[in-house]
Each structure stands twice: as C-alpha cells, then as structure tokens.
Amino acid sequence: MADFISQFKKSLETGFIDKNIGSEFLYQPKLLVNSKNPRKKILSSLLWELQTCESFFISVAFLTTGGVATIINVLHELEQKGVQGKIVVSQYLNFTQPEALRRLLQFENIELKIATNVDAHSKGYLFRKKDHFSLIVGSSNLTQNALASNKEWNLQVSAIEDSKIIHKVQQEFESDFNSATPVTSEFIHEYEKLYERKRITLSELDEEKIFENSIEPNAMQTTALSNLADIRSGGKYKALIISATGTGKTFLAAFDAQSQQPKRLLFVVHRLNIAKMAMKTFEKVFSGQKSMGIYSGKKRELDKDFLFSTVQTISKLEHLKVFEPNHFDYIIIDESHRAGAQSYKNLIEYFSPKFLLGMTATPERTDGADIFRLFDHNIAYEIRLNDAMEEQMLCPFHYYGVSDLYIDEKEQDDITLFNKLTSDERVKRIVGKSKFYGTDNGICRGLVFVSKVSEAHTLSKKFNDRGFRTVALSGSNSNEERALAIEFLESENEAEKLDYIFTVDIFNEGIDIPKVNQIIMLRPTESAIIFVQQLGRGLRKLDSKFYLTVIDFIGNHNNNYLIPIALYGDTSFNKDKLRKLLSDGSTDLPGVSTINFDRISKEKIFESIDSANMRLLKDLKKDYSLLKFRLGRYPLMMDFVDSNSRDPYHFVKYSKSYYDFIGKVDSDFEVDLGNSHSEILRLFSLEINNGKRIEESLILQELLDSESLSVEGFKLSIKEEFNYNVSDETIESVIKNLNFEFVKKDKNIVTLENGRISRHPNFTSLLQDINFTQFLRDSIQYSIYTFRQNYSKSSFTAGFVLHNKYSRKDVCRLLNWDKDISSTVYGYRTNKGSTPCFVTYHKGNDIEGSIDYNDHFVSPSVFAWESRSNRRIESSEIQNVIKSERVLLFIKKADSEGTEFYYMGDVGIIPESIEQGEMKDTAQPVVHFKFKLGKPVPENLYSYITDAKIDTTIPQLDIAPFEMSDTIEEKITPQQETQVFRIPLLDFYAAAGSFSDIQTAEDYSMVEVPEFYNKEGYFACKVIGESMNRRIPNGSICIFKHPVVGGRTGKILIVEYYNKQDIDTQSHFTIKTYSSSKVITEGGWKHERIILKPNSYDASYGDIIISEEDIRDNNFNVVGEFVGILNKKL
Secondary structure, three states: HHHHOHHHHHHHHHHHOOOOOOOOHHHEEEEEEEEEOOEEEHHHHHHHHHHHOEEEEEOOOOOOOOHHHHHHHHHHHHHHHHHHEEEEEHHHHHHHOOHHHHHHHHHHHOOEEOOOOOOOOOOEEEEEOOOOEEEEEEEEOOOOOHOOOOOOOOEEEEOOOOOOOHHHHHHHHHOOOOOEOOOOHHHHHHHHHHHHHHHHHHHHHHHHHHOOOOOOHHHHHHHHHHHHHHHHHHOOOEEEEEEEOOOOOOHHHHHHHHOOOOOOOOEEEOOOHHHHHHHHHHHEEEEEEEOEEEOEEEEEEEOOOEEEOOOOOOOOOOHHHHOOOOOOOOEEOOHHHHHHHEEEEEEHOOOOOEEEEEEOOOOOOOOOOOOHHHOOOOEEEEEEEHHHHHHHOOOOOOEEEEOOOOOOOHHHOOHHHHHHHHOOOHHOOOOOHHHHHHOOOOOEEEEOOOOHHHHHHHHHHHHHHHHOEEOOOOOOOOOHHHHHHHHHHHOOOOOOOEEEEOOOOOOOOOOOOOOOOOOEEEOOOOHHHHHHHHHOOOOOOOOOHHHHHEEEEHHHHHHHHHHHHHOOOOOOHHHHHHHHHHHHHOOOOEEEEEEOOOOOHHHHHHHHHEEEEOHHHHHHHHHHHHHHHHOOOOOOOOHHHHHOOOOOOHHHHHHHHHHHHHHHOHHHHHHHOOHHHHHHHHHHHHHHHOOOOOHHHHHHHHHHHHEEEHHHHHHHHHHHHHHHOOHHHHHHHHHHHHOOOOOOOOOOOEEEEOOOOEEHHHHHOOOOOHHHHHHHHHHHHHHHHHHHHHOHHHHEEEEEEEEEEEEHHHHHHOOOOOOOOOHOOEOOOOOEEEEEEEEOOOOOOOHHHHHOOOOEEEEEEEEEEEEOOOOOOOOHHHHHHHOOOOEEEEEEHHHHOOOOEEEEEEEEEOHOOEEEOOOOOOOOOOEEEEEEOOOOOHHHHHHHHHHHOOOOOOOOOOOOOOOOOEEEOOOOOOOHOOOOOOEEEEEEEEEOOOOOOOOOOOOOOEEEEOOOHOOOOEEEEEEEEOOOOOOOOOOOOOEOOOOOOOOOOOOOEEEEEOHHHHHOOOEEEEEEEEEEEEEEOOOOOEEEEEEEEEOOOOOOOEEEOOHHHHOOOEEEEEEEEEEEOOOOOO
8 A cells, every 4th residue: 555655646746746757647637638639538538437446426517318328338337347326417407318317217326316406517527446536527517529529628636535635525426416306217207398398499499590591501512612613624524522421412513503503404313212302402502593303204304404313214215315415514423333334324425514523422332343434533522421520510429339149140041040130039139229228319210220121021020019110121112112111200290100110221322311310230241331321321410319329239240340440431451450449439530429339249349350351352452443443543552541541551461562462463554673673672562661660761762862861961850850869770770671681681772881871783773663663662652651650759769659569570670680580589588788578468278388477467557577487587588688778568469469569668677576486387487577667558558458358159158267278187076087088199200390200190099188188080199309399398298189170370280291102101290380371373372382380499490391392292281280288197
C-alpha cells in the first residue's frame, strides 16, 4: 500500500504542480473532451472506467436512448459479473426520455431513480476501483451527443477512499439519490404522458420552420455542383457522382439539371417505384417549371419535358427508336454501377445528350465491367459512408455484433442448416436481442436480412406466432406488394403497422424507407459492399429518428473480417489497421455512431482477421483492375493510397515488387525492365522502402534527381521536419542498407566520401531506364508516406514509433546492427549495447514447459519479464541485459498475428525487481525482471493484448480447465488405474541433425501413453540430434499425429525423403520446422521449394532444401506432425 500511495502522490504532483514530473499516468488528472483531430471521445474513457470498476454511481440531468445505447453492452457485462451501480437522473425540462428509463430498468444490478422535485443539473460519474476511486465531472450528460460529438469539458481525477473529495462526492450523491423517486414501470407510464405532450408541441414548431424554408443544396451538393460546372467548362460532357446512400444524389441531379435548364431530360432507373420517387424530387426543385412524366411499361407520357423511365423499357430497341439520338439534352443514370449491363450500354450508345450524369453509391462491380470508362473517367464528386457520417448527412447508428448460435455452413447439409437457422432456440435469441437493444423511440420498424427466401418466410411466421406483425418479401413479390409492405412498416396506424419485413436482398439498394430504425442481419457477411448497402437502408435522416439500431448475428464464418472493413470504411486490408480499429471500438468512427461487440463475436472477428489471406491473387487482381478502370491507366502504388484503396504493399509482398505484380496480372502492360533492374527493384521494395525508417527512402528520393547530397544538410532537413537528430552510426547503417550489405546481397548503389552521399555509377546507369525510375520513385514515395502517417514527435524514440509494429529484422536494422541476425534473436539478444526483448503474450497450447515464460503486464506501465530458462543472474548473458544502454520491449498478442511486434517503448529495469527464480513447470533456473514503461500502454491496446482468447465455437461448459504442455506427466485417477493406453513406437530414427542413416520403418512396438494421446493416427518415435534442441532435447520420445491436416507452414513435422534406388523398403527421416515458397499457375498453387528449418542453440545447423525437382518427382513425404514430448524414460 505504501508503494501505491507513493505512486499516487507523484501522479498528483504531475497533474497539479509540475507536468515534467514522471509518474503513473493511470492516476493523473485528465481533461476529457470530444475531438475530431486527433480523434477523441469522452465515451472511450467512460467505457474503460465502467469495464474496470467494482461499482459505479452516475448522476446526470439528461438521459436519452442514444446515451444508453452507447453503454448498454458494458452494462450487460457488469450485470453478468455482479457489479452493482446506482443511477439518478433528472426530470428537468422533461428532457429525459421515458424509453431510456425503460431500457435501464431491465438491468437487475442497477438501482435507478429520478429527481422530480428539484431542477437537478449535475453531470458526474464515480467509479470504485480496487484501491481507489475515479471521478469524472463536468458538462456531459448521458446522451450520445454529449459523449461523442458535442463540445464538452470534463475533468477526471483519481482519489483514495479516505480523501475529502471522495467523501464529499459520495455524501452529495447519496443525498440526491435518497431524495429521488424510484423509477418503476408505473412511473414511466405516467411520465411518458408529460413527455409526449412536450414532444408534440415541439414537433409542430419544427414543421412550421420546415415550411418556411426553401429547398437549397447542402454543402456536399454545392461542392459537387461546382465540380460538375468545371467539368463542363473543360469541354467534357460525361461525369460520375459517387455518393453514399441517403446523401441526396437525386436532389443533386435535380439541382444540376436546374442550372442547365435542359429542354428534354431523361432519368433512368431500374425500378418503377424509384422512378416515381425521383420524379417527385424533381417536381419539388423545379416547382412547375417543367412538365414531368413516366415512361415505363404501358405508361408512356411522351408529351412531357422530363421523362423518368425504367431501363427495362427504355433500353429495348423499339423504345429507343421512338426518340431521335439527340432528343434528350440531359440524361441521368441512377445506380450507374449497373451501367455495365447490356441494357444500359444500349441506351448510352444510342443517345447523344449534351450531358450524361451517372450516380451511384457503389461503383465497384463484381463482374469486371468498367463503369468509369462509360463516363470518360470523370469523377465529379465522391462521398462515401464515413465521409457522409462525418458531415452529419446521415442518421447515426449503434451497431451491435452478437454471437449467433453455433452454425457452421460448411459442416451442414441444406436441411440441417435450414433447421438450425429457423430453430425455436435461435428465434428466441433473435427476439431477445431485438428487445434488449430496442430502438430510438421504443417503436420498432425493422428490416431483417436473411440468407434464403425459405428462411425469411419461416422466421416471419415464427415471429408472428410470438405476437409480432411481420411479412417476408422476395423477388416473387410484385412492386405493388412491396410498396404496400413498406407503407405498413411506416404507418402510424397501430391496426395495420408492421414491425418487421424479412428479406434476402431485394432491399439492398434502390429503396427509400426513412422510418426504418432497426436492422437485423441474420446472414454471413460475404461482401463489404452489400453490408454497407443493407446498413444504408436505415441511415436516411428523419427529424423524428434519433439513431438506427443495427443487430448483427455473427457466426463462424471465414469472412467475418469484412465486418470491420464495412463499418469503418477501411479498405486497406491491412490486418494491423483492422485490429486497431476493432480494439478502439467507436473512437475512430465519425460522429456519435458506435460499434459494439459481445466478447465472443469480437473474438470471432479477430480470429477471422488472423486467418484471412489478404493477398489472394483474385482479390489483388480485382482491386488492381478496379483502380485501373477508375484512372484509365495502370495505377501506381501511390494511386492506391490516394484512392483510399488496398494497401499497395500487399502487391509487393505477393510478387516481391509492384512492377512484378503488374507484369503478372496485366496483359496490357508492356514494360520489360530486364533481370538486373527487376532484382534491384525487388530489393528496394522489400528491404528498404517498407516505411519503417525514413532515412534510406529520403536519400534515395534525393538521389533520383541529384548526383549527391550533403550529410550535414540531410541531417538538418530531418531535424527540421521530424525534430530528431540523425547519428553518424545511423548514417553508416543507412549506407550499408542502401548497398544491401545488411542482407548480405552487396550491390553498388551509393558511396560516402568527404561528408557527401553520392550515387555509385552502377546506380546512375540503372536510372537511365525511365520505367525503372518511375517504379522506384513510386516505391520510395509509398515508404515516405507510410512513415509520415505513423510518425509522431511525441511517440518517436531513437528510430522507433511507439506502438507501431516491427519484425525482428526491422529491429536489427533500426538499431544499426551490421548484419541481419534476426534468425538468432529469438526472445532477446544484446548487441551494441541494446537489448530488444520480443514477447508473444498468449503462447500456444502446445508450448513446452522450458519456454513457457510467465511474461505479463502488472499494469499498463509495468511489465514482468523472464529470461531464458537455465539462466542465472551472474551469467554474462543476464549481466549484458542489466548493463544495456537500451532495453526495448516488443509484444504481440499471439503467433497468429504474424512476425511483427508492437513497440512498447524503451523500458527501464526496476532494480529491486531482479531476482533469481525457476520455471513453473520444469524448475529450471530463470531470472525475473520488471520493466517500467516510459508511457503506459493505451487502454484499448492493453485490453486487446491482455484479453485471453476464448472458445468461440462451442458453449462454455462449467468444467475445470485442462492444461497441457509438450512435456506432460501422466495423471491417473483411481478409476483409471486398470486402464492402459498404448500407441505404436516406430523403430526408426527421426534424426534431428541431418538425414539419418537408412532405417526400416516396418517393425514397431507399443508404448504406454496418457489417454489424451490415445487417438487414431498418433504414434511415437525417438528424436536424435541437436538441431531442434530449443524445442526437443536430444533423445526425446516424441508424439506425432498422421495425417497432417491444414496448412503446414510453421509446424514441426517429421519428413521422409525417399531413396530413389530402394524406395520400397528404405527411407531417410528428419524433424524440422516446415516452410515453403509457392507460385500460382493455371492449375493452381505449385511449390517452388520446401525449406526444413532447424531450431537450435547451435548456429551451425542450416536449412534443408527440398528442390522443385524432388517435389515434382514425389521424392519426399510428410509423415507426421509433432504433438508433444512423452515424459517417460524408455
């Protein structure tokens, strides 16, 4: 406790006396505000305090359903944990919403009261923690605007229970709470009458204001209109508008048409009801200046100035011939992403208007059609979902990802799957969640998207059996039936109003139902585009709608990673960006909208991100082609950046350079650099221009246009822009990197003489090729851009950006080490006075006891770390760590994240923490340390890393956890004493060192094993040699399983390498870590070579390469996958 008090006092000194005093950030006072840049939300702090509290007390004047919606998930989690809370709100001005009170009343752990006799206007949030209190007090009520977007000031302070401030706050709260009225269902019923009278009065005033206002373009429309005018002034007569659903595309078209005053106008859509709605919009804007009519089916009002037609009618030759090609001055094609279809092409090719305008929310097509070419690549304006939300053009939404019942479509036949999708248990869960999350006003007008038409009809019937009023619609329903259903969904007449419409995809686009306030998604997310289209059905603004509720039932689907891509609008397909967005929750979402997941559904998405292949050739080709269509030329890497498209480094990783990728996929690409230029471009792309360090890229950029540059001038430019000093050691390292000495592929690129860095003649010769220079410049620009995006002056420490991710190889390079020795760094290594420590926080279940280190966070500011096993304090290795000038901490959550680690900063060793200990499972000596982090880990990153993975595929059973490592002692209960389990012990050597002497594998004996090894395909054999001694000691009896299923890369495998002369009876065996390099051919994937890697403390062991020829001739066979070590002496 004394240590805690000391830390606490220091934090107070930092906050109230001297900001330069170093202290625990957690207890420092903070000003909480909402900010767009940098993105901050008071809500983030409130959620963290709720998640980490032992009880809570809230006193606010105003409470809304939007405010409850932002915290409802965490309130549910607190209820499950038994954390108690008290909330008191105010009836002041009758602003608090009755439905918000009703929503809170469902929580058994919350005592809810309302102040009715005083004009209470307090805004305070108090949280009891393990050893202190946290208080937030200021201007924020419990409303979505106050917590996420309004200009608000709130002070957060920490104090100990015996402090005077906590005593006074608790005293004041209890006084207000005790004098307030308990909220009951009866109270809400009576209060609702007062609230409704006030609401009706205010809505009447709002209607008067609406009729006073004329129709004017909004900010987006004004900008787009200006851009359209510029396009026309440039002599162009085609343009495309890309605008999110609900942002006013039709009004924009009408405003532009009004500015041009065409004599004849044609508006083309794909559905008659949309044509009618568009005509109403134009009638509002033109106010009788033009006559308007419909041209569709049997209705053909040819005498009208403006015609609104369906493409199914107007595109037919007999209808086209009714008009002269120049009959229309202005043609508008709505939902123009459909314009790739032949019907649209027919009318575009036939007519020759003075101006052709295309409008779409999603220009991306899945059939490879080039929509942009139809409009001469003239994009007048583009505003996507997130931009529209930022500009408050759409209704905010609160998204809830909830775990579906266990449904895995790949494992089900159609009948079994249908029965699960429509089971009473699932219906009960859907109904329960729809009521729990509710709507903005308590009256549901919902759309439910399902996978199959039969599912829609069955679920609709089961909802109706439970007292709901619903219908199911599909493509077989007429336009009249659909229109009637929509009318009933929006109806104010309780006798006819519908609660839900169930459908598959007919409402994905081209439908306008402003009153929709709840969307339920009961289908897997197969496309981010379709997800956004369905979400967009409820985002149209309406004065009486405060927000949209979105409930997404998330099952075990491979494409779950598309959900954050769709919600956050991040199409970079960068896994780390997606993980950060998901971890940060709603912080990076514009406006007051929120994104919330229950724990299981969130883990499912993280698992999907981990396992997803973001570099599938078909996806890379699709995104490349789309941008090529958009630009009308082959794109460069920076074009992807400028278009907010896929991270172009995916192309580099796939093909070793972006140039190589284009050559692979684009048949129109005719540039041939030759082998030497291509090789250098690959090296620059992979080894230099990855955005981790900027010095090399900036020097290259300068040398593209100049023969040389001054070292001192270069250092000065870095100081001016980035505010850090470049050391001579870094310059020396940069030169070695640019000449590829670091990766042992020496090339003559630059020289350093007399304080100047110059081009080597070889590099000058390479730059004579303008195509090589173009691709190199593009690679350099991407690297510089990436570094600048990640760089922050306050987060930069001697080469590293705090909380950025780096591989071991990156770290070796950025620490100015002479050679790449990343393959021997493993957990840590001291070199040149620096010790980088690499920690995998959640180790695999099969990790062996000798390397199952107990590395963990003590707090966001302190990390407990262990040395390698078999180490003592007095050893030179440990003394080198202790005496290091720099100790750097790098952490990743799990191996599934890949090879990069988050840089947690340079850390200080807490001297009194160094102590000799022993491994928990093996009793081997180990040294314990505690590291003090320079800055605490941000809350969301801390939660992401420390949260243990949970089982997302089966219900959580109430059983004791079963722990297993590679080395397992047999555990025998009295009931098991008579039962013996045996598996084959194969009588051959799996030689861990080199391919073994020829052995026969036809004879074997049996060996006793624990029950959990008694499985079909499991066998044992003895491992000889030291090449895997980091994992497998020489002479160990190991357990393997056959066959090997799933991916092999990274697994320890026993491999059989046949002798061609005696293939029937003799073979060679080895055990190594498997990796391979592959290429894609017309017939699918093909191995180029297979690499069997050692994992030894002895660096003399090298890789074993199985060549393409041996692969082709089937001269090797994977026998089994390593499971563990049997702890039994034989």
